[in-house]
Amino acid sequence: MVEAVETMDGWWSLHDLRTIDWASWKLASEAERQEAIKSFEKLVTKWDTVEEAKNGSHAMYKVVGQKADLMFMFLRPTLDEINELETEFNKSKFAEFLIPAHSYVSIIELSKYRPAKDGVDPETLPETQARLKPILPKWEHICFYPMDRRRAGDENWYTLEKNVRGKLLYEHSLTGRKYANKIKQFITGSIGLDNWEWGVTLFAHDPLEFKKIVYEMRFDEVSSKYGEFGEFFIGNILKKEDIASFLHV
Numbered sequence: 001m002v003e004a005v006e007t008m009d010g011w012w013s014l015h016d017l018r019t020i021d022w023a024s025w026k027l028a029s030e031a032e033r034q035e036a037i038k039s040f041e042k043l044v045t046k047w048d049t050v051e052e053a054k055n056g057s058h059a060m061y062k063v064v065g066q067k068a069d070l071m072f073m074f075l076r077p078t079l080d081e082i083n084e085l086e087t088e089f090n091k092s093k094f095a096e097f098l099i100p101a102h103s104y105v106s107i108i109e110l111s112k113y114r115p116a117k118d119g120v121d122p123e124t125l126p127e128t129q130a131r132l133k134p135i136l137p138k139w140e141h142i143c144f145y146p147m148d149r150r151r152a153g154d155e156n157w158y159t160l161e162k163n164v165r166g167k168l169l170y171e172h173s174l175t176g177r178k179y180a181n182k183i184k185q186f187i188t189g190s191i192g193l194d195n196w197e198w199g200v201t202l203f204a205h206d207p208l209e210f211k212k213i214v215y216e217m218r219f220d221e222v223s224s225k226y227g228e229f230g231e232f233f234i235g236n237i238l239k240k241e242d243i244a245s246f247l248h249v
């Protein structure tokens with residue numbers, strides 16, 4: 001029987017995408033719009049406080065294209081906290097002008113393909129803990145997409161021996177390392193949690209780097225033979241201080 005791989009699981013994650021109902025936003029009174037903006041800013045301040053206390057993290061982006069207008073990525077220690085956060089958001093004045101566009105539930109995941117060094121469980125290392133409970137970068141651009149590992153005929157990831165999968169992922173990591181300082185990647189696992197097996201969230205200063213890394217990785221065996229991809233979402237950062245001008249009509 002093929003051996004599964006053990007995973008190290010960190011903070012829970014929610015990608016929450018919303019479309020702004022611009023028609024009702026424009027029909028609202030100026031006082032109502034101001035109330036909605038204030039409610040949104042208040043929430044962001046609360047999320048910032050959680051992040052400062054290192055009890056979670058968030059990212060907030062304006063989506064390019066018509067799939068949504070806003071993309072949030074929330075990280076919290078428990079699924080309950082994720083749920084509380086989205087419910088509080090849904091109850092806010094601002095949410096009266098938002099239409100859910102898409103959501104994705106997963107958990108920050110690292111896998112244990114490499115044998116433990118000197119018998120030390122990697123999960124106990126501070127650097128691993130920092131990667132499992134990361135503070136998301138506030139870089140200018142985000143790219144999010146879900147993916148699966150193929151399970152078809154001879155191209156079946158789940159019938160490959162663990163050491164073969166480990167080797168293919170090691171080769172994948174070599175391509176990834178070329179993008180150090182250009183791309184920050186967060187892999188969230190969603191097997192048993194959502195429709196795809198992993199979520200890939202990338203941050204970049206230059207959005208062209210998304211195309212470059214994804215293109216180059218398409219030729220790595222782990223992607224060319226065993227990668228299946230879902231919808232892509234691309235966004236530009238929305239800073240708290242720019243909320244009012246972004247929503248100005």
Ligand code: VOV
Nearest residue numbers: 110111169173176177179183185187198200214217218223
């Ligand atoms: C920015 C660079 C970068 C780097 C350095 C990097 C490195 C690594 C390492 C070392 C490992 C394995 C151990 C672990 O940490 O789990 C992984 C794992 C993984 N990756 Fe990756 N990846 C990157 C980037 C990166 C990208 C751009 C993609 C999308 C691939 C594409 O074709 O569109 C991706 C996917 C994944 C996935 C889905 C997994 C989990 C697969 C599984 O079967 O378990 N990844 N990845």
